[in-house]
Amino acid sequence: MQLKVTARKSEPRGVISVRDRHFDCALGPAGIVRRKSEGDGGTPLATMPLLQVYFRPDHVDRPQTRLTTVPLLPNMGWCDDPASPAYNRLVHLPFGGSHERMWRDDHAYDICVVLGWNYDKPRAGDGSAIFFHLAREDYSPTEGCIAVSMDDMLAILKQCGTGSEMHTLYAD
Numbered sequence: 001m002q003l004k005v006t007a008r009k010s011e012p013r014g015v016i017s018v019r020d021r022h023f024d025c026a027l028g029p030a031g032i033v034r035r036k037s038e039g040d041g042g043t044p045l046a047t048m049p050l051l052q053v054y055f056r057p058d059h060v061d062r063p064q065t066r067l068t069t070v071p072l073l074p075n076m077g078w079c080d081d082p083a084s085p086a087y088n089r090l091v092h093l094p095f096g097g098s099h100e101r102m103w104r105d106d107h108a109y110d111i112c113v114v115l116g117w118n119y120d121k122p123r124a125g126d127g128s129a130i131f132f133h134l135a136r137e138d139y140s141p142t143e144g145c146i147a148v149s150m151d152d153m154l155a156i157l158k159q160c161g162t163g164s165e166m167h168t169l170y171a172d
Contacts, residue, residue, distance in 0.1 A: 001164040003050075003156065005043075005146055006171040007032050012141035014171075016148065018159060023152040026135045028144035032168050036117070036127040036144070038082055043144050043168060044130060049116040050164045053157065054102060059110045063154055066161025072109065076102040080128045088118055088128035100129060108133050108142075111153050115146075115166055132166060 007014030010031040016023045033042030052068040054076075055061075062069050079086040081097035091099055102109050109131070117130035127144065135147035146166065148156065 001160050003160075003164065003166045005032075005166060005168045007043075007168075008171050013139060014146075014168075016146070016152075016156065016166075018156055021155070023148050023156065024139060026139040026142050026147040029141040030144075032170060036130075038080065038125050038127055040127075041141070041144060042127075043142075043146060044117050044127060045168050045170070046117060048130070048166050048168075050132065050160055050166060051114040051116050051119065054109065054112045054114070056103065056110045059107065060150075063111055063157045065157040067113070067157065067164065072102050072112075074103045078102060078129045082124035082128075087124060088122040106136070108136070108147070110134055111150070111157070113157075 004017040005014050012027050012029050014025050014027050016025050027043040028041045030042040032045050034045050036042055036044040054070050054072050057071040075093045077091045077093045077095055077099040079089050079091045079099045084097035113132035115130045118126045131145045133145055133147050
């Protein structure tokens with residue numbers, strides 16, 4: 001399954017196209033960027049595989065998808081420390097390096113799909129924790145991730161499985 005994300009240059013909002021359906025999405029405040037670096041607020045211009053789906057079992061049911069699903073636990077985090085050997089990887093808390101908590105109060109990661117940005121062989125400083133997750137009600141910018149409503153996430157995930165990819169592009 002191919003998910004195509006299009007946005008105008010420097011715009012923090014875009015559209016995800018899946019077959020003949022279109023879904024509004026939030027992006028990083030810098031919009032889609034050609035050169036991604038840690039903390040720049042950009043969503044990378046890239047083709048990224050959808051790797052696995054984390055979900056918060058006390059808030060949502062396991063989503064219907066052919067992707068691997070993993071229930072979140074309160075001690076899960078994601079390393080965003082370029083100096084750490086665990087950079088851009090799931091970590092268990094407490095963790096000594098810089099990280100973000102996956103078990104959040106704001107519901108953004110109630111369903112969170114890891115995208116294959118800088119994942120196979122992470123390069124320090126090239127960006128971490130690029131996820132496909134749930135948007136805030138006002139679709140305010142993410143830190144560089146791609147975010148949609150709960151209903152849209154569930155509809156999209158139903159169509160995804162092994163080999164699904166997200167393509168980010170500039171709109172014409």
